[in-house]
Amino acid sequence: MDADFITGLLFVAELVAVFVLARRIARIRRVFIADFQRGVRFVHGAFTEVVGPGSYRLLSRSRQIDLVDMRPRQFVMECVNYRDALRNDSFISIGGELVVADAYLSATKLKDQFSDSLPVVRDALRTVASRGIGDPGSEAREKTAQGITSAANAELTPSGMKLVNLEITEMWSRPTARRVSTGLN
Amino acid sequence: MVGIINTVFIALVVLAVLAVRFFAGGYATVTLVEYQRGVIYRSGLPIRDVGPGRHRVWSGHEKVLHLDSRPVQVSYENQSVGLRDGAAAEYSLFGAAQIRDVRKAIYASTNPSLIPSYVLLTCTRSVLNASTSSELKLNRDAAVAKIVHRAKPRLDAAGFELVSFRLPQIAIRGDVVEQAELES
Numbered sequence: 001m002d003a004d005f006i007t008g009l010l011f012v013a014e015l016v017a018v019f020v021l022a023r024r025i026a027r028i029r030r031v032f033i034a035d036f037q038r039g040v041r042f043v044h045g046a047f048t049e050v051v052g053p054g055s056y057r058l059l060s061r062s063r064q065i066d067l068v069d070m071r072p073r074q075f076v077m078e079c080v081n082y083r084d085a086l087r088n089d090s091f092i093s094i095g096g097e098l099v100v101a102d103a104y105l106s107a108t109k110l111k112d113q114f115s116d117s118l119p120v121v122r123d124a125l126r127t128v129a130s131r132g133i134g135d136p137g138s139e140a141r142e143k144t145a146q147g148i149t150s151a152a153n154a155e156l157t158p159s160g161m162k163l164v165n166l167e168i169t170e171m172w173s174r175p176t177a178r179r180v181s182t183g184l185n
Numbered sequence: 186m187v188g189i190i191n192t193v194f195i196a197l198v199v200l201a202v203l204a205v206r207f208f209a210g211g212y213a214t215v216t217l218v219e220y221q222r223g224v225i226y227r228s229g230l231p232i233r234d235v236g237p238g239r240h241r242v243w244s245g246h247e248k249v250l251h252l253d254s255r256p257v258q259v260s261y262e263n264q265s266v267g268l269r270d271g272a273a274a275e276y277s278l279f280g281a282a283q284i285r286d287v288r289k290a291i292y293a294s295t296n297p298s299l300i301p302s303y304v305l306l307t308c309t310r311s312v313l314n315a316s317t318s319s320e321l322k323l324n325r326d327a328a329v330a331k332i333v334h335r336a337k338p339r340l341d342a343a344g345f346e347l348v349s350f351r352l353p354q355i356a357i358r359g360d361v362v363e364q365a366e367l368e369s
Contacts, residue, residue, distance in 0.1 A: 011193070018197040030245045033229050036292055053229025055246050073295045074303040078310070079265065091267065093314075095307035114295075169310035172267025 029058040031065045038103035039065040050103050066107045072097035072164065073114050077122060082130045084173055092129050093170035094148070096121070096163055098156075105160025117161045124152035133173070141168045213244040215251075222287040223251030234287060252290055256281040256348050257301045266310055270317040274357050280305045280350040282340055289344030300343045305350065308336040318357040325355060 032055050033039045039051040042064045056065060078093040098117050100106045110116045128147040132140065145166045152163045217223050219237045226232065227247045235249065242249055259280045266274050282301035284290045290297040312331045313321070321328055333350050340347050 014194050014197065018194075018200070022200075032226075032245070032248050034226050034248070034250065035229050035231065037229075055228055069295050071292060071295045074299060076303060076306050078306075093266075093310055095303065095310075167307060167311070169307045170266055170314040172271075172273075172314070174271075 024059075031056045031058060031067070033065075033067065036069065036071045038068045038070055038100075040068060040104050040107040041065050047104060047108070068100055068103040068107050068113075070100050070103070072099045075114075075118065075121075076169075077118075077125065078170075080122065080125055080129075082126045084129070085131055085133050088133075088173045090129070090173040091170070092125065092168060092172075094125060094145075094166060094168050096166035099162050099164055100160060101157065101162040102160035105158070107160075109159040110161070113161060117156055117159070117163075120155045121148075121152045121163060124148050124155060127151060129171075141171060144168060144171070211244055212241050215240050215242060215249040217249070217251055220253060220255045221251045222254050222284065223249045224288055224291060225249050231288060250291055252284055252287050252297055254284045254287070256283040257298050257345075259302045259305050261306065264310075266313045268313065268318050268321070268357070269315055270319075272318040272357055274313060274318070274321060274355055276309070276313065276352055276356075277354040278305060278309050278350070278352055281348040282345040283348050284344055285341075285346045286344035289342070291344075293343035297343070300345055301340065301347075304336050304339045304343070304345075305332075308332050308339070309352070311335070313355075321355055321357060325352065328352070328355075 031039060033051065033053050035053040037053070039056065041048045041051055041056075044062045051065065058065065074095070074097050076093070076095045079091045080093070081089065081091040084090045098114055098121075100113060106113045125148050128144060128151050131147075132144055145168050149163050149166045152166075156162060215223075216239050217235065217237045221237060223235045223240075224231045224233070225235055225240065225242060225247060226249075240249055259278070259282070262277045264276050264278070266276065268274055280301065282305075284297070290300070294300050294303075309332050312328055312335065316328055329350065329352055332352075333347065336350065337347050
């Protein structure tokens with residue numbers, strides 16, 4: 001082998017090395033996690049850890065970080081009808097916040113953390129409210145709100161979600177007492 | 186020949202370094218227009234609030250999160266609410282709120298622009314549900330004042346300022362339980 005052949009071979013090797021390096025660099029992805037987010041890290045499809053705020057490099061496609069937003073998400077449920085313990089037609093409206101309590105569970109158990117949690121809240125709302133007698137007093141409201149929060153959280157905890165700051169904005173039962181009709185004003 | 190190869194190799198290495206800067210980080214410019222407010226985050230933590238203008242950030246390590254500071258309009262038509270005396274009221278509400286503290290607003294919700302709707306809806310419903318039909322008929326302004334009084338601190342806590350609020354329509358309908366029965 002002459003010197004020119006070896007030099008040519010080295011040149012090709014250099015090219016291949018730079019090409020491979022460039023491909024690797026092109027595959028580097030960065031994930032930016034703000035302090036109100038958490039990242040759920042998977043390596044080769046398996047969960048490894050929950051990472052906090054910072055900037056992370058993903059050196060290969062087998063590594064992935066799913067972002068989870070830990071900020072509250074507000075919702076209102078208005079005029080949810082039910083029958084109270086005295087079989088009166090009633091309805092209730094609530095406002096509250098859903099927050100992620102466990103980033104790993106919420107990322108792996110729920111497709112959409114918010115939308116998938118709302119049916120659970122609605123179910124807890126109906127179950128707890130129908131045990132009461134539609135008492136609109138502030139103490140009864142507070143007690144009902146606590147009951148709904150506890151019942152919803154018992155269901156939501158296994159999927160890493162939590163219901164907080166629930167307030168009952170409306171509680172109304174069709175009154176059984178004698179009425180004075182005012183008609184339409 | 187070897188000299189040429191070395192030159193080409195150096196050129197390729199320089200290209201690779203440039204590629205590293207391109208893919209893995211480099212300075213980027215973010216421009217906020219006059220109605221935008223933002224916060225610069227470095228390594229995930231907020232470092233300073235920024236207003237309109239050009240801001241240089243090291244991409245990958247730094248990020249500018251920005252929000253629209255123009256007023257968010259809230260408008261709901263033909264909502265129904267049960268009143269304290271058993272009657273029902275149909276109402277419409279109209280309001281507007283504006284971001285005052287961008288950092289508070291960013292942390293208040295996954296979608297800060299929904300905060301005004303949420304606060305005004307819940308406060309309006311709470312206040313109306315605690316009112317009687319005669320109270321609403323006689324003094325609608327008092328109900329509006331109560332709603333504003335309740336909504337303002339909540340919006341403030343979320344970084345918003347209430348710009349306007351009114352109840353353009355309240356119609357009361359249905360059966361009313363006599364006041365004496367309510368008191369008993």
